[in-house]
Amino acid sequence: MNSSKDWYERSLKLFPGGVNSPVRSFKSVGCEPKLFAQGLGPYMYDTDGQRYIDFCCSWGPLILGHLHPYVVQKLNQQISTAMTFGATCPQEILLGEEILNHWFTSMEKLRFVNSGTEASMSVLRLARGYTSRKKIVKFEGCYHGHVDSLLISAGSGLAQFGEPTSPGVINFEETLVVPYNDLEALQAVFKEYGEEIAAVMIEPMAANMGLVLPQKGFLEGIRSLTTQYKSLFIFDEVMTGFRIHKGGSHLAFGVQPDLWTMGKIVGGGLPAAAYGGKKEIMDWISPSGPIYQAGTLSGNPLAMAAGLATLQYVRENNVLEHLEELGKELDLLVSERLEKYKQKGLLVYVRKASFFCFFFGTKSLPQNFKEVDACNMDLFSEVYAKWLETGVYMGPSGYEVGFLSYSHNRSHLEKLLEAIVITCEGIR
Numbered sequence: 001m002n003s004s005k006d007w008y009e010r011s012l013k014l015f016p017g018g019v020n021s022p023v024r025s026f027k028s029v030g031c032e033p034k035l036f037a038q039g040l041g042p043y044m045y046d047t048d049g050q051r052y053i054d055f056c057c058s059w060g061p062l063i064l065g066h067l068h069p070y071v072v073q074k075l076n077q078q079i080s081t082a083m084t085f086g087a088t089c090p091q092e093i094l095l096g097e098e099i100l101n102h103w104f105t106s107m108e109k110l111r112f113v114n115s116g117t118e119a120s121m122s123v124l125r126l127a128r129g130y131t132s133r134k135k136i137v138k139f140e141g142c143y144h145g146h147v148d149s150l151l152i153s154a155g156s157g158l159a160q161f162g163e164p165t166s167p168g169v170i171n172f173e174e175t176l177v178v179p180y181n182d183l184e185a186l187q188a189v190f191k192e193y194g195e196e197i198a199a200v201m202i203e204p205m206a207a208n209m210g211l212v213l214p215q216k217g218f219l220e221g222i223r224s225l226t227t228q229y230k231s232l233f234i235f236d237e238v239m240t241g242f243r244i245h246k247g248g249s250h251l252a253f254g255v256q257p258d259l260w261t262m263g264k265i266v267g268g269g270l271p272a273a274a275y276g277g278k279k280e281i282m283d284w285i286s287p288s289g290p291i292y293q294a295g296t297l298s299g300n301p302l303a304m305a306a307g308l309a310t311l312q313y314v315r316e317n318n319v320l321e322h323l324e325e326l327g328k329e330l331d332l333l334v335s336e337r338l339e340k341y342k343q344k345g346l347l348v349y350v351r352k353a354s355f356f357c358f359f360f361g362t363k364s365l366p367q368n369f370k371e372v373d374a375c376n377m378d379l380f381s382e383v384y385a386k387w388l389e390t391g392v393y394m395g396p397s398g399y400e401v402g403f404l405s406y407s408h409n410r411s412h413l414e415k416l417l418e419a420i421v422i423t424c425e426g427i428r
Contacts, residue, residue, distance in 0.1 A: 039066030065407025091304035110276025116263035117145025141209035141369030211357035238263035268306030386419035
């Protein structure tokens with residue numbers, strides 16, 4: 001097998017930056033990307049044969065770990081029958097029923113697409129078409145895929161028209177950006193633009209600027225404002241859906257949106273996503289209604305089979321309950337082994353369900369993107385290098401979260417903390 005260095009040099013000749021998604025580049029942690037050849041249970045193996053405990057879990061989808069036997073069995077059964085039809089198949093219906101009957105029970109209809117970005121793009125078109133309004137509100141630090149109108153961040157002040165965070169993205173005057181957890185800023189936006197706002201879109205638990213939880217009353221306040229001004233409220237559950245609660249964030253936080261986007265786990269590790277919501281809104285989508293959205297590989301039988309197998313196994317084997325117990329074990333280990341570093345202001349830790357995050361160089365948990373951005377990303381990079389050295393793999397950025405999977409155990413958690421201890425001990 002060729003070395004990681006050899007593979008990387010070849011990839012640079014083919015792909016921008018040598019990768020097919022920028023989050024894989026390792027640029028923010030100052031080292032060359034790792035290239036992986038195999039995954040099994042809680043482990044990944046790079047092309048040099050090095051083994052890592054995987055707490056990235058393909059950025060969330062692998063809630064059961066790599067190559068879970070039940071999922072592999074169902075995939076093998078499906079691939080012997082067909083890979084794609086470009087027509088409706090039973091697997092779409094079975095997965096749709098699993099989601100609506102056992103998970104998102106407040107959702108009345110949904111449509112499958114191929115990625116979280118596609119789900120976000122489609123749900124915004126639906127919101128604008130349904131309300132006959134143009135403006136969208138998003139929150140600074142919340143990522144909803146690389147849709148032009150959502151690849152926007154805020155500048156100074158409570159709220160303003162967003163500035164693009166990428167060249168090639170036009171300056172969307174219809175996108176308003178508000179700091180996360182700032183209900184007063186949102187109230188000011190609605191006071192000025194309320195009759196023009198089609199929807200407010202949010203990660204109900206922000207997991208793309210590290211892990212930032214909604215403050216008490218924040219989601220409830222958004223629900224109240226959107227109801228008052230007849231705007232739609234959209235939960236982006238691409239990450240949180242199927243991990244945070246069997247009813248999604250709606251039941252985890254007690255607030256119900258009008259529309260949802262889902263991804264990651266919904267495809268069981270294969271490319272799939274969905275958006276859905278109230279029947280009266282979803283029926284505006286073609287062919288029931290006038291708003292067009294289509295996809296050749298939407299509802300692909302392989303992705304549907306993997307998603308169905310994953311969700312059924314998670315539900316029938318109390319996987320979320322198991323992960324909560326594992327999370328409590330991590331909480332205890334952090335309290336025992338990292339408390340003195342917390343007291344020194346070197347780090348803080350937060351967990352919700354099977355999500356966890358370490359913020360470095362701060363004494364308090366960040367509540368918004370500005371506070372996350374003020375953390376010590378250089379110290380994160382030091383810890384990250386030590387993680388790789390000791391055989392632990394996390395997403396290569398201080399703005400990402402870690403994920404627990406059904407395949408992890410206490411020894412893996414102890415290994416996770418080992419690199420943090422070693423790094424912090426070296427700081428005088």
